[in-house]
Amino acid sequence: MAIVKMNKFTLLAFESKKEALLEKLQGFSSAEFIDLQDENLLEDNELLQDLTKDVVDSDIAKWEEQLSKVKFALQFLQDYVPKQSMLQALRSEKLSLSLSELEERVSSSGWEAIYDKVKSKDDELTKLDNEKTKLQGIVQSLQPYENFDAPLGSLKELEETVYFLGSVANQYEEALNSDLNDCYLEIVSKNNQDTYFFALCNKDNAENAAEILRGFGFTPFKTEEEDTPLKLIHDSNERISLIESDKFIIKEELAGYDDELKKLQLAYEYYNNLVARKHVTNKFLKTESVSLIQGWVPVKHNEKFTKIADEVLGADYYLNFEDVKEEEIDDVPIALENNDLNAAFEDVTSMYALPKYNEVDPTPVVAPFYLIFFGMMVADMGYGLLMLIGTILALKFFNFDDGMKKMVKFFHYLSYPTIAFGAIYGAFFGDLFKLQLPRLLDTNTDVMSILALSVVFGAIQIFFGLGMKAYVLCKLGRPLDALMDAGSWALTLISLGLMAGGMFLEIPVLKTVGIAGSIIGALAIVLTQGRMMKSAGGKIGQGLYELYNITGYVGDLVSYTRLMAIGLSGGSIAGAVNMIMNMVPGPIGAFLVGPLIFIIFQTVNLLLSLLSGYVHTLRLTYVEYFGKFYDGGGKAFKPFETQNEYINLTRE
Numbered sequence: 001m002a003i004v005k006m007n008k009f010t011l012l013a014f015e016s017k018k019e020a021l022l023e024k025l026q027g028f029s030s031a032e033f034i035d036l037q038d039e040n041l042l043e044d045n046e047l048l049q050d051l052t053k054d055v056v057d058s059d060i061a062k063w064e065e066q067l068s069k070v071k072f073a074l075q076f077l078q079d080y081v082p083k084q085s086m087l088q089a090l091r092s093e094k095l096s097l098s099l100s101e102l103e104e105r106v107s108s109s110g111w112e113a114i115y116d117k118v119k120s121k122d123d124e125l126t127k128l129d130n131e132k133t134k135l136q137g138i139v140q141s142l143q144p145y146e147n148f149d150a151p152l153g154s155l156k157e158l159e160e161t162v163y164f165l166g167s168v169a170n171q172y173e174e175a176l177n178s179d180l181n182d183c184y185l186e187i188v189s190k191n192n193q194d195t196y197f198f199a200l201c202n203k204d205n206a207e208n209a210a211e212i213l214r215g216f217g218f219t220p221f222k223t224e225e226e227d228t229p230l231k232l233i234h235d236s237n238e239r240i241s242l243i244e245s246d247k248f249i250i251k252e253e254l255a256g257y258d259d260e261l262k263k264l265q266l267a268y269e270y271y272n273n274l275v276a277r278k279h280v281t282n283k284f285l286k287t288e289s290v291s292l293i294q295g296w297v298p299v300k301h302n303e304k305f306t307k308i309a310d311e312v313l314g315a316d317y318y319l320n321f322e323d324v325k326e327e328e329i330d331d332v333p334i335a336l337e338n339n340d341l342n343a344a345f346e347d348v349t350s351m352y353a354l355p356k357y358n359e360v361d362p363t364p365v366v367a368p369f370y371l372i373f374f375g376m377m378v379a380d381m382g383y384g385l386l387m388l389i390g391t392i393l394a395l396k397f398f399n400f401d402d403g404m405k406k407m408v409k410f411f412h413y414l415s416y417p418t419i420a421f422g423a424i425y426g427a428f429f430g431d432l433f434k435l436q437l438p439r440l441l442d443t444n445t446d447v448m449s450i451l452a453l454s455v456v457f458g459a460i461q462i463f464f465g466l467g468m469k470a471y472v473l474c475k476l477g478r479p480l481d482a483l484m485d486a487g488s489w490a491l492t493l494i495s496l497g498l499m500a501g502g503m504f505l506e507i508p509v510l511k512t513v514g515i516a517g518s519i520i521g522a523l524a525i526v527l528t529q530g531r532m533m534k535s536a537g538g539k540i541g542q543g544l545y546e547l548y549n550i551t552g553y554v555g556d557l558v559s560y561t562r563l564m565a566i567g568l569s570g571g572s573i574a575g576a577v578n579m580i581m582n583m584v585p586g587p588i589g590a591f592l593v594g595p596l597i598f599i600i601f602q603t604v605n606l607l608l609s610l611l612s613g614y615v616h617t618l619r620l621t622y623v624e625y626f627g628k629f630y631d632g633g634g635k636a637f638k639p640f641e642t643q644n645e646y647i648n649l650t651r652e
């Protein structure tokens with residue numbers, strides 16, 4: 001039950017050496033800083049009020065601008081440089097560098113020249129896109145008039161006549177023909193909504209024609225072009241084709257910027273971490289020349305922390321490590337430390353809540369039950385073997401980050417109980433090929449035995465939860481509370497079990513002992529569970545209410561029957577798939593359709609079984625188990641550390 005032991009550190013260092021110190025501490029990645037500028041903290045500490053809030057260096061704007069440039073270039077190139085496939089990405093190992101090695105590489109990478117080149121390519125593409133958009137607009141506006149074969153420039157030379165070139169709604173076409181009978185009218189084209197036309201009228205009749213067209217909602221076509229619409233469309237489309245060709249050449253060139261992309265990725269890692277170092281000073285206080293830094297560090301890293309201070313600061317610093325005080329319990333960040341098996345189940349704990357510093361890490365007592373319950377719900381040797389082989393191959397051939405590796409290991413360990421319970425039930429992809437495997441329990445005939453086993457496992461977990469509650473209370477120095485809050489319930493529940501067993505097995509002594517124990521346990525609950533109330537009536541009333549909650553334990557036991565239900569349902573579905581597969585007649589069914597049905601539906605059932613096992617085991621853990629002894633409420637340890645996206649930044 002390993003909560004990493006923490007110390008609170010206080011460090012005084014000269015302001016002039018702060019940047020070098022922060023760079024080393026970022027590479028150290030094991031110290032979390034306290035926000036000394038928090039107003040609540042300042043109100044409670046008069047000594048801190050005399051200090052000045054540290055601020056981000058004035059050169060931060062320069063570094064943020066550099067980071068912004070790198071981000072732009074990266075985002076731009078990522079659209080053109082071919083990406084690795086998912087399998088390639090998983091199989092390739094990330095470059096590992098320390099912060100100092102990263103700085104050396106970036107300083108000699110010439111990334112700014114790469115940025116300038118990328119920016120110019122972006123400008124070229126933007127210019128070409130803008131020109132293309134403009135030409136497409138011209139083509140779109142000219143298309144209704146492509147059958148108009150007169151040069152548009154010649155219309156400006158008319159002296160005795162006035163022209164109208166444009167469109168009206170289709171509903172006015174007949175009226176257009178009749179009302180403009182004194183003009184030459186040519187319908188150029190039509191679409192679903194509008195009629196496009198050319199009208200030529202005598203100057204004397206121009207004003208009347210214009211008035212008529214206004215009544216029709218006339219939309220004139222305006223352009224400064226001189227050639228015929230058809231030639232203009234042709235020229236524009238030719239230019240669009242040339243633009244596409246130019247864009248293709250640029251994109252092909254950008255597709256070869258793989259080395260440039262890698263250099264930009266290194267620059268991003270460097271400036272992203274540099275900016276993070278600059279901003280973290282917002283948590284510090286200072287005088288004119290000295291910075292005050294406080295935070296939390298694992299005790300096991302104290303020596304390394306001190307060594308870093310010696311290397312960077314020489315003898316000009318003050319560093320003190322303090323044990324956690326009682327009033328600081330809620331503020332201590334929590335890091336968990338377990339063996340490889342239990343570490344795979346730490347996310348189960350953290351998704352619910354991390355423990356407080358004075359509590360226990362429940363992960364080691366979660367893992368065994370999680371393994372058993374998950375295995376009992378999936379319970380198939382075939383599925384378990386797929387999980388086992390799949391996770392072994394994934395861990396061997398793929399390079400996962402720490403979070404994904406922990407998840408793969410989680411399902412790797414779950415494969416073993418899945419195989420074990422599959423063997424107990426004699427299940428191999430359901431009842432594949434009707435194999436008569438040796439089995440301890442038959443899911444068809446031993447349903448009540450499996451149900452009883454589910455309830456027994458549930459009872460064991462409930463009593464284990466009560467035992468953990470007693471352990472936690474004793475650890476907090478409250479053994480009497482442990483006896484009253486856990487012991488009274490354990491006595492009552494065990495006695496009720498003995499009484500039921502005595503009645504069922506017809507053993508009078510067992511029944512008598514059970515009745516006596518139940519009465520004593522019930523009285524203990526009534527007399528002790530209301531002890532926090534002030535009045536005697538309140539104490540008894542609260543005690544009776546707590547005794548009534550014994551019905552909740554019955555509900556808890558019923559909840560564990562899902563271990564049987566989900567396990568049997570998954571096996572039944574697998575068996576049904578096999579039955580359907582065997583019903584397909586002929587050689588095509590035997591060698592094509594049948595295997596296809598088997599692969600598809602067994603895969604679906606496997607995924608559903610894994611999901612059900614995962615979710616329902618979480619539910620049993622969080623509600624029935626943690627509800628007995630675990631509250632949590634701790635906050636995660638978030639050290640000031642290197643930020644990795646494209647490479648692995650190693651600790652120094």
